[in-house]
Amino acid sequence: MPLQVKRLLLVFAIFIGIMLVLKYVLTPDSWREYGPYRGNAIGEIASQQAKYVQKESCADCHDSIAEIKSLGEHINLQCEICHGPGYQHVDDENFKMEITKNNALCLRCHTKNAASPKNIIKQIDAIEHNEGEECITCHNPHQPWL
Amino acid sequence: MAIEKENFSRRDFIKNSSMFAGGVVFASLINPYKFVFATKQPKGKGKWYGIGIDIEKCIGCGSCARACKIENDVPDDPFFFRNWVEQYTITNDERIxxxxxxxxxxxxKxxxxDEDIYKTFFVPKMCNHCAKSPCTQVCPVGASFESPEGLALVxxxxxxxxxxxxQACPYGCRYIDPLKGVVDKCTLCxxxxxxxxxxxCMMACPTGARVYGDLNDKNSAVSLFLKEHNCAVLKPQLNTESKLFYNDLSQEVH
Structure with missing residues (x-):
């Protein structure tokens, strides 16, 4: 074998060796556990804290309100749609939830818009329907029609 | 000067051909390049998430977008969203x-x-969690991937x-987080x-317009939704195998 070829082969061998070492050092632990990505990433994404606790957790303490709500039209709504996320309140009862009483909150859903399906939600034109009145003077948000 | 022809016998021809064919069969059995071609795990028996959105029930309240921003610490700036709602208005003179x-x-608003409106409706949008997602295929470092449950994650x-x-996402569902400097997207929570x-977003929807579930389980909410409604996906011509199914989707929606 000519000397040049021997030298070339040596250079190739060194190059491939370096690549193998780099691959070993730089590949993270769980690479290819499920596919060409870091398998541990799935666990890291899953470990994020959930902020909305859902109405079953609310009903553990606020059972009377949950009962009132279960008789009204808002039965299927989650408490946290209006009151905000409850994860801090669940851990510490001194952390108060949002209690918004202005009409804007009601009108998020109930404002009149041609794109809203009429059979799904009752829509209110805030100018025609008792302008200047607070919604909650007539409607209890937990039980709007009683 | 003529090219010298090698004289192959019929026996040699058959011998070489069968050796080549046998080699191909053997290589396909041991499958040495599988890891090169496999972009994702084959679909297993586990969960395979899909989403259904009923446009007939969407009232455009934006509760889903608001809840998503709070839950996932999405920046408050008005142009970063993991999910959002669009209002389509088709006028009598056929403008969209x-x-x-x-x-x-x-x-x-x-x-x-109202008297100029021919048709109007809301379309909630979010990551389609495509089975052949264009976004995960372009990632140069393997940071975007499809989880075994069929979710496109980062x-x-x-x-x-x-x-x-x-840029690769045809549905515009990804953004660069301005604080972290890395890409962020819907993880289906x-x-x-x-x-x-x-x-x-599913929890916050007041009308139940959004459902999700396991497409492998024929009694899950999304499987029943697909059974009961005539559903369509966005941009089917791109062959992304989107798993976000819309009921009552108009052709005007892109």
Whole structure:
């Protein structure tokens, strides 16, 4: 074998060796556990804290309100749609939830818009329907029609 | 000068051909290049998440977009969304007007008077969690991937923030997080699913316009939704195998 070829082969061998070492050092632990990505990433994404606790957790303490709500039209709504996320309140009862009483909150859903399906939600034109009145003077948000 | 012809006998020809064919069969059995071609795990027996959105039930309240921003610490700036609502207005003179002021969080106003409207509806949008997702295929470092449950996720500690996937997504569902400098997107609230909770947008929807579930389980909410409604996906011509199914989707929606 000519000397040049021997030298070339040596250079190739060194190059491939370096690549193998780099691959070993730089590949993270769980690479290819499920596919060409870091398998541990799935666990890291899953470990994020959930902020909305859902109405079953609310009903553990606020059972009377949950009962009132279960008789009204808002039965299927989650408490946290209006009151905000409850994860801090669940851990510490001194952390108060949002209690918004202005009409804007009601009108998020109930404002009149041609794109809203009429059979799904009752829509209110805030100018025609008792302008200047607070919604909650007539409607209890937990039980709007009683 | 003529090219010298080699004289192959019939026996040699058959011998060489059968050796080659046998070699191909053997190589296909041991499958040495499998890891080169496999872009994702074959679909198993586990969960395979799909989403259904009923446009007939969407009232455009923006609760989903608001809940998503709070749950996932999405920046408040009005142009970063993991999910948002668009209002389509088709006028009597056949113009199509699409608006999504702050993703629908601040509510909608019709751009034309009601008497000029031919048709109008809301379309909530979010990651389609495609089975053949264009976004995960372009990632140069393997930070975007499809999980075994069929969710397109991002490994944020590995992402280099190059933004290829942001351009590759045909549905505009990714953004570069301005604080972290890496890409961020809908995970179908994977952290909530693992804790037995519903994704924030599904939980917050007051009319039940959104459903999700396991497409392998024929009694899951999304399987029943597909059974009962005539559903369509966005941009089917791109062959992304989107798993976000819309009921009552108009052709005007892109």
């Amino acid at each position: 007007l699409v608006s999504s002021p702050n993703g629908g969080i601040d509510g909608f 019709q751009p034309v008077p 490994d944020q500690s590995y992402c280099i923030g190059c933004g290829y996937c942001v 994977y952290h909530r699913l693992e804790k037995g909770l519903d994704p924030a």
